[in-house]
Amino acid sequence: MSTIARDQTVTGRAAGLASAARPGPRRRLTGSRLRAGLTPYLFVAPGAILFGVMIVYPMVQAVQMSFFDWKIVGSATSEFLGLDNYIRAVQDEHFWLSLTNSGIYMLFTVPPQIVLGLLVALLLKKKSPAQPLFRVLFYLPVVTSWVVVSLLFKYLFADRGLINFTLGDFLHLTSGDTSWLAGRWTALAAICALGVWKGVGWAMMIFLAGLQGVPQELEEAATVDGANRWQRFRAVTLPAIWPAMLFVVVMLVIGGFNVFTSVLLMTGGGPAGQTDVVLTYMYQQAFSFLDFGYGSALSVILTVIVFIVAVIQLRLFRDRSGEVLA
Incomplete structure (x- = not known):
């Protein structure tokens, strides 16, 4: 009996060692999990690399340049200035003028784009044979080149342009x-008129996308309860499109502070720099006077201002969302 038991023990140990030597399902499962975990990163990698090269690196380089009297021509070495460029910006009256003009442009273009874009989206929400045509017509200015429309508006507002002809010779106003x-x-x-005309179609498309998520049953229930159009809009439509509203407001404010092409082509900052905005002033300092350090400092300051404004907007919309839903 002891011999048989000993043989069985040896056989069991051998089988155990052979089983341990074979790759089990757990090891194969670990490999598949590893591949599954790496797959998303492989898809994200091209975009992440492009973002790093085209966005992150220029931002870091601009911050670095803002601390120097940066030289790009000749053999002169860039001189470290510390915070001198930022102090110069704070004391620069023309910078404050350009920042004021950027704020004026933002204040007089963002609200009209939101109101008109939402109004047009509500009008084009209903199905009709002409709906696709009107959507294309309202969105056409968005895809038109800024250079083309800026030159067009420059001629419209010229001394002998269509605006003067219409207001003077035709309407006698x-x-x-x-x-x-x-x-x-x-x-x-x-x-500002150009900015509003060009941006209404973009806001309209975002609001149209948001209106697709408005629950129809809630609108029908509100109608049955006797709610009028304004009450249905305030209680049903507005809370449903609130995320779209947040996106539109934040993006339009950022775009308002970054106005550049229309100012450069329509006025060039004139007369005597009175219509300069931050980006045109920065462009002039960097590429006309080759003062890249000061131009970079202006860009960093503008970025910080836009970031702070965006954070404030997000906070206000988050606090306001509870009142809208109520």
Whole structure:
């Protein structure tokens, strides 16, 4: 009996060692999990690399340049200035003028784009044979080049342009000889008009996408309860499109502070720099005067301002969302 038991013990140990030597399902499962875990990163890697090269690296380089008297021509070495460029910006009256103009542009273009974009989206929400045509017509300015529309509006607001002809010779509301682009406020009005005209279609498309998520049963229930259009909009539609509203407001404010092409092509910052915005002033310092250090400092300051404004907006919308839902 002892011999048989000993043989069985030896056989069991051998089988155990052979089983341990074979790759089990756990080891194969671990390999598949590893591949599954790496697959998303492989898909994300090209975009992440492009983002790092095109966005992150230039931002880091701009911050570095803002602390130097940066030289790009000749053999001179860039001189470290510390915070001198930032102190210069704080003391620069023209910088504050350009920042004020950027704020004016933002304040006079963002609200009209939101109101008109939402109004057009509500009008085009209903199905009709002409709905696709009107959507294309309202969205057409969005895909049109900024250069093209800026030059178009420059000629419209010229001394003998269509605006003066319409207001003066046709409607007799003005004398017809207004130099729109020769004064600060009239030039800013023309630039703001272009910004509103070009941006309404973009806001409309975002709001249209948000309106697709409005629960129809809630609208029908509100109608049965006797709610009018304004009450249905406030109690049902607005809470449903609140995330779209947040996205539109934040993106339009960022775009308002970053206005550049229309100002550069319509007025060039004139007359005497009175219509300069931050980006045109930064462009002038960097590429006209080759003062890349100061231009980089201006860009960093603008980035910080836009970031702070965006954070405040997110906080206000988060606090306001409870009141809207109520």
